[in-house]
Amino acid sequence: MSSQQYDAIVIGSGQGGKPLSTALAQGGKRTALIERDHIGGTCVNTGCTPTKTMLASGRVAYLAGRAADYGVRTGPISIDLQKVRQRKRDIVEFFRSRSQSSLESTANLDLIFGNARFSGPRSLEVSLKDGGQRSLSATKIFIDAGTRSALPRFPVDDPHYRILARQRSRYTHYYFYIRDEVLGPMALCVGSFLPFSITCYLNGHHFIERELQRAGVEFRKDDNAFLWVADAQALQAAADRLSPQIIRQQLDHWTWVVGPKFSQKDRAAINLSRHYSLQQIEYCRNFIFRRNFPIHKLFQRSCDLGLFRLTADKLSQVFGFRLHKRIRGKLATVLEKMDHGHHVLRACGKNAVLRMYEKFSTFLRLEALSNNLKDFG
Ligand SMILES: Cc1cc2nc3c(=O)[nH]c(=O)nc-3n(C[C@H](O)[C@H](O)[C@H](O)COP(=O)(O)OP(=O)(O)OC[C@H]3O[C@@H](n4cnc5c(N)ncnc54)[C@H](O)[C@@H]3O)c2cc1C
Numbered sequence: 374m375s376s377q378q379y380d381a382i383v384i385g386s387g388q389g390g391k392p393l394s395t396a397l398a399q400g401g402k403r404t405a406l407i408e409r410d411h412i413g414g415t416c417v418n419t420g421c422t423p424t425k426t427m428l429a430s431g432r433v434a435y436l437a438g439r440a441a442d443y444g445v446r447t448g449p450i451s452i453d454l455q456k457v458r459q460r461k462r463d464i465v466e467f468f469r470s471r472s473q474s475s476l477e478s479t480a481n482l483d484l485i486f487g488n489a490r491f492s493g494p495r496s497l498e499v500s501l502k503d504g505g506q507r508s509l510s511a512t513k514i515f516i517d518a519g520t521r522s523a524l525p526r527f528p529v530d531d532p533h534y535r536i537l538a539r540q541r542s543r544y545t546h547y548y549f550y551i552r553d554e555v556l557g558p559m560a561l562c563v564g565s566f567l568p569f570s571i572t573c574y575l576n577g578h579h580f581i582e583r584e585l586q587r588a589g590v591e592f593r594k595d596d597n598a599f600l601w602v603a604d605a606q607a608l609q610a611a612a613d614r615l616s617p618q619i620i621r622q623q624l625d626h627w628t629w630v631v632g633p634k635f636s637q638k639d640r641a642a643i644n645l646s647r648h649y650s651l652q653q654i655e656y657c658r659n660f661i662f663r664r665n666f667p668i669h670k671l672f673q674r675s676c677d678l679g680l681f682r683l684t685a686d687k688l689s690q691v692f693g694f695r696l697h698k699r700i701r702g703k704l705a706t707v708l709e710k711m712d713h714g715h716h717v718l719r720a721c722g723k724n725a726v727l728r729m730y731e732k733f734s735t736f737l738r739l740e741a742l743s744n745n746l747k748d749f750g
Pocket residue numbers: 384385386387388389390407408409410411412413414415416417419420421422424425487488489490517518519520
């Protein structure tokens with residue numbers, strides 16, 4: 374079979390193939406574009422376009438469901454999936470046929486439907502889609518054939534064998550907002566992927582509040598501050614009762630309820646265990662005043678002193694780490710003003726912060742927190 378000679382051949386009409394072949398042809402090169410399936414490749418036919426078209430329908434359904442929130446009246450909403458899919462098909466068909474007719478009308482460009490295979494360094498055999506073979510050759514051959522999944526390089530007997538490789542990616546987290554009998558309100562963020570980590574946010578002040586209620590001790594609480602209590606000793610005793618055992622006992626229950634469930638077989642196959650660790654911690658102390666005036670003065674004076682005195686070397690002493698040039702995180706004392714909020718004096722060392730601010734003009738709050746306890750060894 375005689376081979377047809379071109380200046381350039383492009384295999385595949387995907388994201389690169391179509392514009393490249395058009396540019397070559399328009400640049401005066403006699404070009405062939407070979408496509409074995411649909412013009413446009415994955416993106417137009419099975420990838421970006423169909424998925425984003427369906428997502429757009431989803432978005433409209435969502436907005437329609439929230440119409441009332443925006444002051445728009447609509448009737449009952451229902452989804453016609455057949456129509457959604459037909460819209461997707463029409464758009465894909467429109468993109469594909471528009472690309473195909475633009476390729477077919479390009480001068481110097483031959484669009485060939487078939488499967489290309491190298492028969493030599495600069496020659497190809499094409500099994501044509503409508504039957505028959507063609508031999509083509511060119512000085513330049515460009516491959517835009519996309520990718521496909523590969524079989525494991527070292528096949529094993531186990532048919533369920535999968536190659537697991539470490540990689541960073543996003544995955545869904547489920548949030549549960551729980552009112553626990555002992556610990557009070559808390560939030561659990563459950564990861565939907567191995568190792569199914571669950572992050573729990575709880576507030577010790579809620580535990581104390583519950584303990585006092587149970588003991589019938591009267592108190593007044595605003596935010597995290599106990600402004601008044603009928604029995605100060607009972608307050609201290611309640612605070613002392615919060616222990617790792619209590620937290621573990623409640624978390625064992627909730628992580629079991631909201632966490633992923635495993636079959637007996639899975640349990641037997643993997644060594645399931647639970648491990649708890651503290652990642653963030655926040656201590657706060659509230660100084661309560663009857664009048665706002667002294668709080669404000671005290672806060673102003675603390676800011677004056679803090680900004681001048683809490684220098685880098687002092688902060689390293691306070692947080693207990695050595696100063697060197699490559700410290701990660703922040704190391705500074707700043708006075709910040711939140712939009713429409715109050716001033717906050719912040720002294721930061723790596724991932725830890727000391728904070729001071731006035732709250733509700735009633736108390737002066739001092740907080741010490743760390744977002745990464747590894748900083749402390
Ligand atoms: C579900 C899904 C959603 C996606 N969504 C997005 C998105 O929103 N945004 C984004 O940027 N990317 C998205 N992508 C990725 C994007 O589709 C691809 O990165 C892109 O299409 C790759 O283009 P390509 O030209 O390299 O390959 P392809 O588009 O795969 O094109 C290769 C072409 O070569 C043809 N071909 C292969 N071998 C031969 C041969 N021997 N002879 C002749 N022809 C041959 C194939 O038929 C195909 O048409 C998505 C992918 C998928 C699967």
